[in-house]
Amino acid sequence: MLTRPIPSTGEALPVVGVGTWQTFDIGNDRAGLDQRKEVLRVLFEAGGKVVDSSPMYGRAEAVTGTLLGEMKARDKVFVATKVWTSGEREGIRQMQESSAKMQVPVIDLMQIHNLVDWRTHMKTLRKWKDEGRIRYIGITHYTDGALGDLAAIIRSEKIDFVQFAFSIGQRAPEERLLPVVAEHGVATLINRPLGSGGLFGKTRGRPLPPVAADIGAATWAQFFLKYLLGHPAVTCVIPGTGKPEHARDNVAAGSGVMPDAAQRRLMVEAWERG
Numbered sequence: 034m035l036t037r038p039i040p041s042t043g044e045a046l047p048v049v050g051v052g053t054w055q056t057f058d059i060g061n062d063r064a065g066l067d068q069r070k071e072v073l074r075v076l077f078e079a080g081g082k083v084v085d086s087s088p089m090y091g092r093a094e095a096v097t098g099t100l101l102g103e104m105k106a107r108d109k110v111f112v113a114t115k116v117w118t119s120g121e122r123e124g125i126r127q128m129q130e131s132s133a134k135m136q137v138p139v140i141d142l143m144q145i146h147n148l149v150d151w152r153t154h155m156k157t158l159r160k161w162k163d164e165g166r167i168r169y170i171g172i173t174h175y176t177d178g179a180l181g182d183l184a185a186i187i188r189s190e191k192i193d194f195v196q197f198a199f200s201i202g203q204r205a206p207e208e209r210l211l212p213v214v215a216e217h218g219v220a221t222l223i224n225r226p227l228g229s230g231g232l233f234g235k236t237r238g239r240p241l242p243p244v245a246a247d248i249g250a251a252t253w254a255q256f257f258l259k260y261l262l263g264h265p266a267v268t269c270v271i272p273g274t275g276k277p278e279h280a281r282d283n284v285a286a287g288s289g290v291m292p293d294a295a296q297r298r299l300m301v302e303a304w305e306r307g
C-alpha cells in the first residue's frame with residue numbers, strides 16, 4: 034500500500050485505514066468479533082495501519098482493543114481516537130478510559146471530536162504529547178458548515194492532523210479546507226469517504242466509466258477512494274466497514290495508480306452525469 038508522510042514528522046502513513054463508527058459497535062458474540070478481526074487482518078496484511086474510533090461510538094473502542102490484544106497487533110496499528118466531552122477533568126478521564134479500552138498505553142493520534150470544548154482539550158493534549166502519552170494531536174468534524182472553523186484553528190494552532198468529511202459527492206473541502214491544510218503542513222484523515230455508504234445509491238447497476246480502468250479502479254468503492262487519494266493534500270482515507278470483503282475492496286484502492294488532476298475532473302463528470 035502507498036504511504037504519505039505526516040507533515041509534522043515525516044513518518045510514513047499508509048493511505049487506507051478503517052473507521053469503526055457503527056461497524057465495530059457490536060456486542061460480545063464471537064462470530065461478529067471474528068468478522069471484525071478479519072477486517073483488521075485484511076487491513077494489516079495489505080500494509081494498512083490506521084484504525085479510527087471514538088468514545089462516541091458505543092462499544093467500538095473496546096471491541097477494537099480486544100481484537101488488537103488477541104491479534105498482538107500493537108506494532109502494526111496506528112490508533113486514532115477522540116475526546117468527546119466538556120471540561121478538563123472529564124476530558125482526561127475519558128482519554129484514560131479510551132487508552133484502557135483500546136489496550137494501548139500510548140495513543141498514536143488523539144483528536145478533538147467535532148471540536149467539542151476544543152480550547153480546553155487542546156491544552157491537555159499539548160501536555161500529554163509532551164509527556165509521551167499521545168504522539169499526535171488532531172481535530173475533527175463531519176459537516177461542511179464546520180470547515181471554516183477547522184481552517185481557522187489550523188491557522189492559529191499547531192496541530193498534526195485534521196479529520197473531516199470529503200467524498201466525490203461532498204467536495205466543499207477542496208476549496209474551503211485543503212488549500213489551508215497544504216499551506217500549513219497538516220496531515221488529513223478523510224471521514225465519510227463513501228458518504229457513509231450513500232454514494233452507492235447513485236451508482237447501483239451503473240457500469241464504471243472508462244477513466245476507472247486508467248486508474249486501476251475495479252469497483253465503485255475503489256473509484257470513490259482513489260478520487261480522494263488523487264488529491265495531494267489527502268493523507269489517509271478511513272472507510273468504515275465491518276465486512277472483510279468490503280475491507281479487501283477498500284484496501285485495494287491504496288495501491289497502484291492514483292488519478293491526476295485531469296482524471297479527477299473526468300471522475301467528477303462521470304459522477305455528476307448520474
Ligand SMILES: NC(=O)c1ccc[n+]([C@@H]2O[C@H](COP(=O)([O-])OP(=O)(O)OC[C@H]3O[C@@H](n4cnc5c(N)ncnc54)[C@H](OP(=O)(O)O)[C@@H]3O)[C@@H](O)[C@H]2O)c1
Pocket residue numbers: 051052053054055056085086146147173174175196223224225226227228229230231233254271272273274275276278279280282283
Ligand atoms: N466527526 C467525526 O469525527 C466523524 C464523523 C463521521 C465519521 N467518522 C469516522 O470516519 C469513518 C468513516 O465514515 P463513515 O463510516 O460514516 O462512512 P463511510 O466510510 O463513507 O461509509 C461506510 C459505509 O459504507 C459501507 N461500505 C464500506 N466499504 C464498502 C464497500 N467496499 N462496498 C460497499 N459498501 C461499503 C459500510 O457498510 P459495511 O459495514 O456493510 O461495509 C458503511 O455502511 C467512521 O467509521 C468514523 O471512524 C468521524
